[in-house]
Amino acid sequence: MRLKTINSWLGIRAEVLSRIYDRTWKPGDLIPKEIDLAFEFGCSRTTVNRALRELAEAGTLERRRKSGTRVSLNPANKATLKIPLIKNEVNKIGKTYGYKLIQRKLCLPPDKIKNKMRINSGIKILHILALHTANDLPFVIEDRWINQHVLPESEKQNFKEHSANEWLVLNAPYTHGTISFSAINSSAENAHLLSIKSGAAVFEIERNTFDKENAITNVCLTYERGYRMLTTF
Amino acid sequence: MRLKTINSWLGIRAEVLSRIYDRTWKPGDLIPKEIDLAFEFGCSRTTVNRALRELAEAGTLERRRKSGTRVSLNPANKATLKIPLIKNEVNKIGKTYGYKLIQRKLCLPPDKIKNKMRINSGIKILHILALHTANDLPFVIEDRWINQHVLPESEKQNFKEHSANEWLVLNAPYTHGTISFSAINSSAENAHLLSIKSGAAVFEIERNTFDKENAITNVCLTYERGYRMLTTF
DNA sequence: AGCTGGTATATGTATGAACATATTAATAAG
DNA sequence: CTTATTAATATGTTCATACATATACCAGCT
Numbered sequence: 192m193r194l195k196t197i198n199s200w201l202g203i204r205a206e207v208l209s210r211i212y213d214r215t216w217k218p219g220d221l222i223p224k225e226i227d228l229a230f231e232f233g234c235s236r237t238t239v240n241r242a243l244r245e246l247a248e249a250g251t252l253e254r255r256r257k258s259g260t261r262v263s264l265n266p267a268n269k270a271t272l273k274i275p276l277i278k279n280e281v282n283k284i285g286k287t288y289g290y291k292l293i294q295r296k297l298c299l300p301p302d303k304i305k306n307k308m309r310i311n312s313g314i315k316i317l318h319i320l321a322l323h324t325a326n327d328l329p330f331v332i333e334d335r336w337i338n339q340h341v342l343p344e345s346e347k348q349n350f351k352e353h354s355a356n357e358w359l360v361l362n363a364p365y366t367h368g369t370i371s372f373s374a375i376n377s378s379a380e381n382a383h384l385l386s387i388k389s390g391a392a393v394f395e396i397e398r399n400t401f402d403k404e405n406a407i408t409n410v411c412l413t414y415e416r417g418y419r420m421l422t423t424f
Numbered sequence: 425m426r427l428k429t430i431n432s433w434l435g436i437r438a439e440v441l442s443r444i445y446d447r448t449w450k451p452g453d454l455i456p457k458e459i460d461l462a463f464e465f466g467c468s469r470t471t472v473n474r475a476l477r478e479l480a481e482a483g484t485l486e487r488r489r490k491s492g493t494r495v496s497l498n499p500a501n502k503a504t505l506k507i508p509l510i511k512n513e514v515n516k517i518g519k520t521y522g523y524k525l526i527q528r529k530l531c532l533p534p535d536k537i538k539n540k541m542r543i544n545s546g547i548k549i550l551h552i553l554a555l556h557t558a559n560d561l562p563f564v565i566e567d568r569w570i571n572q573h574v575l576p577e578s579e580k581q582n583f584k585e586h587s588a589n590e591w592l593v594l595n596a597p598y599t600h601g602t603i604s605f606s607a608i609n610s611s612a613e614n615a616h617l618l619s620i621k622s623g624a625a626v627f628e629i630e631r632n633t634f635d636k637e638n639a640i641t642n643v644c645l646t647y648e649r650g651y652r653m654l655t656t657f
Numbered sequence: 658a659g660c661t662g663g664t665a666t667a668t669g670t671a672t673g674a675a676c677a678t679a680t681t682a683a684t685a686a687g
Numbered sequence: 688c689t690t691a692t693t694a695a696t697a698t699g700t701t702c703a704t705a706c707a708t709a710t711a712c713c714a715g716c717t
Contacts, residue, residue: 199670212597224697235672240698250506256679256698265593268507270603273483276498360498364445370503372653374607374627392625394607420605432700457667468702473668489668489709 198234203242206232211251211262221261222252270422274370274396277333277356277412281325289324292351293384297339304336307399308406317345319355322384325415329385332413341405355408359400363407368400372420377413387416394418431467436475439465444484444495454494455485503655507603507629510566510589510645514558522557525584526617530572537569540632541639550578552588555617561648562618568643575640588641592633596640601633605653610646620649627651 210216222228225243229236243260246252250269254260281288297315300308310316317337323330335355339346342363350358373395382389394414400407443449455461458476462469476493479485483502487493514521530548533541543549550570556563568588572579575596583591606628615622627647633640 212599214597218594226697236698237673238671240700241670244699254698255681257681257696258679259697265509265512269504270507271502271504274501274503279498361451364447366445367656369654369656371655372605372627373651374625376609376623376625390609390623392607392609394605418606421602422604423600423602459667469668470703471701473670474700477669487668488711490666490711491709492667 198232198238200238200241200245203228203232203234203239204245207242207246208251216262218262218264221259224259268424270424272420272422274398276360277323277331277354281323281330284325286325287327289327290352290354291322291324292319292349293322294318294320295350300336304409308336308338308409309404310338310406314340316340319350321350321354323354328415330415332381332384333410334413335408335410337408338406341402341407356410359408363400364402365400365407366403368398370396370398372396381413385413385415391416394420431465431471433471433474433478436461436465436467436472437478440475440479441484449495451495451497454492457492501657503657505653505655507631509593510556510564510587514556514563517558519558520560522560523585523587524555524557525552525582526555527551527553528583533569537642541569541571541642542637543571543639547573549573552583554583554587556587558648563648565614565617565646566643567646568641570641571639574635574638589643592641596633597635598633598640599636601631603629603631605629614646618646618648624649627653 207216207222210222216222223231225236225239228239228243232239243252243254247254247260251263252260253263275283278288278290296318298318299313299315300310300318304310305312308316317339319333319335319337321333321335323333333354333356337345337355337359344362345355345358348355348358374392375395376390377385377387377393379389381393382391385393387393393416396412396414397410398412399409440449440455443455449455456464458469458472461472461476465472476485476487480487480493484496485493486496508516511521511523529551531551532546532548533543533551537543538545541549550572552566552568552570554566554568556566566587566589570578570588570592577595578588578591581588581591607625608628609623610618610620610626612622614626615624618626620626626649629645629647630643631645632642
């Protein structure tokens with residue numbers, strides 16, 4: 192019955208959220224169909240569709256053809272994490288970024304890496320160990336393997352001035368990847384590099400990127416003690 | 425000059441990704457404007473817009489009015505984490521979910537919680553400690569504070585059968601929240617609950633949810649040893 | 658130089674109409 | 688009673704068109 196004219200998709204999204212919030216539409220409820228909402232809000236179905244689609248992508252709504260749109264039972268608490276370049280991450284917290292290459296050489300990867308990157312036995316690949324610092328204090332250990340057979344250019348890079356992290360972003364397009372977060376007790380070597388006690392809990396991010404079926408790189412980032420990864424929703 | 429007819433937004437998104445991938449368009453490059461792409465792909469600008477908008481949301485492209493669209497310099501490695509109900513998380517790995525309430529009482533929160541939830545001194549709020557199990561083995565410790573002044577219904581719940589986690593999803597609408605991930609050395613109490621050695625590194629997720637300016641709940645989830653949070657991109 | 662205002666331009670949004678597609682519900686065949 | 692077929696329907700997508708809006712660029716002024 193054409194009560195309001197919130198005729199922008201942002202306005203409609205806000206109104207729908209508000210109705211979910213004030214429990215006019217409760218979790219699990221079916222909400223009116225697009226045409227009816229369009230009439231009520233005094234806009235076209237296209238606009239309603241845009242608003243509802245965004246909410247469905249965010250996990251707030253669930254939509255099915257013919258059935259209709261309902262409020263999600265578990266609002267999928269989706270958090271989107273931005274994984275920035277370490278350099279940017281350090282700059283963002285107002286500290287001075289530093290980088291130091293510790294090791295760079297071709298060697299046989301351990302079984303774990305061999306499996307993850309699908310490297311045959313006896314094949315040497317590029318291993319890089321580096322330290323990123325914030326105000327000259329250890330910030331992150333970058334322990335990286337690069338498949339130089341897939342990425343021949345990488346063999347010409349010495350990674351002395353700039354981290355592999357940065358070079359890869361510009362020069363290694365990927366199709367997909369995996370990422371995992373975990374907590375581990377730091378090894379003696381890592382503890383030494385980070386100037387912490389051996390065994391101290393540290394936050395680790397492991398990332399694998401692929402070019403179709405070929406693994407490009409595997410990196411394990413070990414963060415300074417007390418590091419927190421934050422986001423909002 | 426109308427070479428192909430990939431005239432669906434998904435097709436166009438794929439084609440654009442492919443061109444970025446094969447380095448026809450390199451990071452930082454300006455790509456043709458919507459109208460030109462529409463002509464080339466033999467579709468309307470609306471469709472191109474949809475494809476490019478999605479890619480911009482994903483962080484692959486950066487768009488500015490008048491300037492145009494360019495390939496992101498740092499493809500914002502955005503990973504979207506789905507934070508499911510613990511029950512669903514356990515079921516997903518094919519294990520039997522269990523829940524045990526350890527403690528539930530009104531008490532004075534420590535300073536840390538008081539600050540985060542903006543609770544005045546001397547005010548008691550609801551504290552819940554519970555253990556979630558997978559195949560009868562400890563999986564997650566849920567250490568939660570609920571502001572029962574904002575959420576009066578919560579005081580009537582005993583949380584014996586179902587976790588606060590589940591009740592809140594259905595009964596506590598929120599406007600926004602924060603989430604943080606970290607690694608810590610487990611305390612003696614948590615180690616005991618999780619049947620691990622005190623000091624072992626454990627993964628922690630801390631979440632705060634708000635109803636406008638009022639904090640609804642603060643929860644700290646401490647996961648079993650070796651837990652990994654995974655996602656793909 | 659620096660500031661001001663105007664203009665051109667690429668993206669952003671809205672519309673109504675049309676057709677596509679998934680899925681439910683009704684119906685007919687076995 | 689069960690299963691295959693068909694119709695109905697809500698969302699999904701595309702289109703041509705129009706207008707809105709941010710902003711880069713330029714001209715003219717101080």
